[in-house]
Amino acid sequence: xxxxxxxxxxxxxxxxxxxALRCDPISGHVSLFWYQQALGQGPEFxxxxxxxxxxxxxxxxxxxxxxxxxxxxxxxxxxxxxxxxDSAVYLCASSPRGKAxxxxxxxxxxx
Amino acid sequence: AQSVTQLDSQVPVxxxxxVELRCxxxxxxxxxxxxxxxxxxxxxxxxxxxxxxxxxxxSINGFEAEFNKSQTSFHLRKPSVHxxxxxxxxxxxxxxxxNKFYFGSGTKLNVKP
Numbered sequence: 001x002x003x004x005x006x007x008x009x010x011x012x013x014x015x016x017x018x019x020a021l022r023c024d025p026i027s028g029h030v031s032l033f034w035y036q037q038a039l040g041q042g043p044e045f046x047x048x049x050x051x052x053x054x055x056x057x058x059x060x061x062x063x064x065x066x067x068x069x070x071x072x073x074x075x076x077x078x079x080x081x082x083x084x085x086d087s088a089v090y091l092c093a094s095s096p097r098g099k100a101x102x103x104x105x106x107x108x109x110x111x
Numbered sequence: 112a113q114s115v116t117q118l119d120s121q122v123p124v125x126x127x128x129x130v131e132l133r134c135x136x137x138x139x140x141x142x143x144x145x146x147x148x149x150x151x152x153x154x155x156x157x158x159x160x161x162x163x164x165x166x167x168x169x170s171i172n173g174f175e176a177e178f179n180k181s182q183t184s185f186h187l188r189k190p191s192v193h194x195x196x197x198x199x200x201x202x203x204x205x206x207x208x209x210n211k212f213y214f215g216s217g218t219k220l221n222v223k224p
Contacts, residue, residue, distance in 0.1 A: 003154075035212075035214075040216075040217075042115075042117075042214035042217050043214045044214070045213065048211060056210060091155065093155075098160070099157055100157070100209075100212055102147075102156070104152075104153060
C-alpha cells in the first residue's frame with residue numbers, strides 16, 4: 001500500500017475486555033515499531049520487530065501487552081484485560097532504515 | 112539510553128514571524144536526530160533528519176534544524192511561518208542501528224493570523 005495502515009482507527013473497550021490492534025506496514029519494510037501516545041505526551045516505545053523476530057519488547061508496560069508479527073509483515077498488538085490507563089493512541093511505524101513511516105494510529109478508549 | 116527534552120509545550124506565533132522550537136537530547140552513544148510533524152487528525156510525518164555530514168539540515172517547506180553536538184541540541188527554526196504550519200512538532204533521536212526512536216513530549220505550534 002501507499003503507507004502504513006492501522007485498524008481500527010478508533011476502539012472503545014470496556015474495562016477487562018481484550019483488544020487486538022492491527023498494523024499493515026509498507027511492503028518490504030523490515031523493521032516495525034509499536035508506540036503508545038498518551039494524551040499530551042510524545043510517543044513512547046513499546047516494541048520492535050525485525051522481520052518476524054521481536055528484538056526488543058522492553059517498552060511493553062505489563063504482561064497484558066503482547067505483540068506478534070508471525071510472517072514478517074502484518075503485526076498485531078494485543079492487550080488483555082484492558083484497564084483505563086491503557087487509553088491512548090497506539091502508533092505503528094515501519095522502516096527500511098533510517099526513516100520511520102508512521103500510521104495514523106488507533107485511538108483506544110477504555111471505559 | 113537516550114532521552115529528548117522539548118521545553119516548550121506550546122508556542123503561539125503570528126503569521127510571517129520567525130519561530131524556534133527547542134530540542135535537547137541526552138545520550139551516551141552517537142545518535143541520529145529527527146523532527147516529526149503531526150497535523151490534526153493525521154499521523155506523524157518526517158520533517159527532516161540529521162544522520163551525518165552538514166550539521167544544518169533543511170526541509171522542503173522552509174524549516175531547518177542545526178545539530179549542535181556540544182550543546183546536545185537540535186532546534187527547529189523557520190524564518191517566516193504560515194497558518195498551515197500549525198501542528199504539533201516532535202523531536203526524536205535514535206541509536207545508529209535505528210532499533211528504537213525516543214520522542215520528546217511535543218511542541219504545539221499555533222500560528223495566528
